[in-house]
Amino acid sequence: MQRIMIKKGYFGQFGGQFVSELLYPALVELEKAFMTAQKDKYFQKEYQRLLTDYAGRPTPLYYAKKTSEFIGYKVYFKREDLLNGGSHKINNALGQVLMARLMGKKRIVTETAAGMHGVAATMAANVAGLTCDVFMGVKDIERQKLNAEKIKILGGNVVPVSRGNGILKDAVSEAMVAWIRDLPNTHYLIGSAVGPYPYPAIVAYFQRIIGVEAKRQILDRENKLPKAVIACGSGGSNALGVFQAFLSDKDVELIFVEGKEAAGFKNGSKGIFQGAKTYLFQDEFGMDRRTSSRAAGLNYPGRSPILSDLFDKRRISVSVASDKEVLDAYFQMSHLEGLMPALETCHAIVELFKKKGEYKKEDIVLLNFSGRGDKDLAIARQYLISNS
Numbered sequence: 001m002q003r004i005m006i007k008k009g010y011f012g013q014f015g016g017q018f019v020s021e022l023l024y025p026a027l028v029e030l031e032k033a034f035m036t037a038q039k040d041k042y043f044q045k046e047y048q049r050l051l052t053d054y055a056g057r058p059t060p061l062y063y064a065k066k067t068s069e070f071i072g073y074k075v076y077f078k079r080e081d082l083l084n085g086g087s088h089k090i091n092n093a094l095g096q097v098l099m100a101r102l103m104g105k106k107r108i109v110t111e112t113a114a115g116m117h118g119v120a121a122t123m124a125a126n127v128a129g130l131t132c133d134v135f136m137g138v139k140d141i142e143r144q145k146l147n148a149e150k151i152k153i154l155g156g157n158v159v160p161v162s163r164g165n166g167i168l169k170d171a172v173s174e175a176m177v178a179w180i181r182d183l184p185n186t187h188y189l190i191g192s193a194v195g196p197y198p199y200p201a202i203v204a205y206f207q208r209i210i211g212v213e214a215k216r217q218i219l220d221r222e223n224k225l226p227k228a229v230i231a232c233g234s235g236g237s238n239a240l241g242v243f244q245a246f247l248s249d250k251d252v253e254l255i256f257v258e259g260k261e262a263a264g265f266k267n268g269s270k271g272i273f274q275g276a277k278t279y280l281f282q283d284e285f286g287m288d289r290r291t292s293s294r295a296a297g298l299n300y301p302g303r304s305p306i307l308s309d310l311f312d313k314r315r316i317s318v319s320v321a322s323d324k325e326v327l328d329a330y331f332q333m334s335h336l337e338g339l340m341p342a343l344e345t346c347h348a349i350v351e352l353f354k355k356k357g358e359y360k361k362e363d364i365v366l367l368n369f370s371g372r373g374d375k376d377l378a379i380a381r382q383y384l385i386s387n388s
């Protein structure tokens with residue numbers, strides 16, 4: 001991402017390091033480790049080994065035949081749901097625990113919403129021999145019981161956060177406090193391409209593999225580029241992961257789909273949030289607004305500064321999906337393809353269905369299938385009951 005960074009720490013006018021002086025040395029240390037990691041042969045070899053043998057890369061590119069027949073154009077799914085842990089989050093978690101080890105840290109602190117990142121971070125911490133404290137909003141613990149249990153079984157320490165609304169952004173704030181209290185021993189493993197520089201660049205770097213693989217796979221199979229790439233998101237790590245490989249292919253439309261109930265781009269504006277200047281779902285007083293998306297993983301008001309810059313420059317377009325559309329897509333995709341997507345992923349799938357008939361029969365669309373939906377069964381069942 002260095003390529004599109006103009007002023008140090010900024011992506012266009014977004015990003016920066018809006019943090020307390022106490023944190024500044026930790027960010028400097030992190031940036032140094034990031035520079036080393038990118039050049040270090042041993043680091044790269046170990047990261048590749050873990051991506052391949054532990055996480056399960058490369059992930060397949062799946063021609064979704066039934067869906068293609070239904071929507072009238074060709075769609076391929078990049079199967080990040082098949083990774084160990086059930087989502088793309090492990091790509092970043094493995095990279096960051098190796099960086100933590102490079103910096104001599106013993107402990108990981110992190111936050112999670114849907115629990116996918118908490119699971120990935122705990123797994124990765126185990127691989128690297130580090131301990132892991134996972135801050136999780138009480139509301140999210142309740143909504144995502146299965147993943148909270150998983151984290152505990154894996155040996156992670158789930159720290160319930162009840163302040164604020166008891167959701168993701170509150171967990172982020174608490175995790176930051178825990179980090180500041182023990183900087184020499186602790187690495188804060190951010191789960192998305194957000195936060196102060198260099199975090200957005202680090203997370204985008206470790207997720208880049210998604211698009212690199214997908215582009216090669218599509219060209220191998222079809223010998224041409226897709227018309228569009230669709231990805232869901234809030235922070236934007238899976239979207240950036242797949243988009244980066246296509247940034248300079250000007251004819252490829254990049255579509256980011258966010259939750260209607262937490263629409264940081266569509267209904268948000270520029271502001272400072274959790275360490276960076278970025279697009280944000282906020283009220284007229286600059287406070288982040290209460291988000292209510294059913295997909296816990298998209299219930300975050302801030303957007304990646306890197307995505308914010310791409311949005312301002314109109315390189316990405318943005319769509320929204322409502323909770324109802326998302327839940328309908330969950331069932332429809334499960335029936336159509338026998339694939340149960342995460343509710344987050346369903347946002348992208350809603351957009352796919354909305355574009356029915358918009359492309360030609362031979363046109364290709366790439367959809368990043370960011371995660372699997374076993375964790376969302378309870379919400380889906382409740383939806384069925386209240387709608388019957």
Ligand SMILES: *Cc1c(COP(=O)(O)O)cnc(C)c1O
Pocket residue numbers: 087088089114116117191192193232233234235236237238239297298342344345370371372
């Ligand atoms: C966490 C998560 C997301 C949202 O996070 P981004 O950083 O915006 O990608 C999307 N899909 C799944 C399956 C997730 O677990």
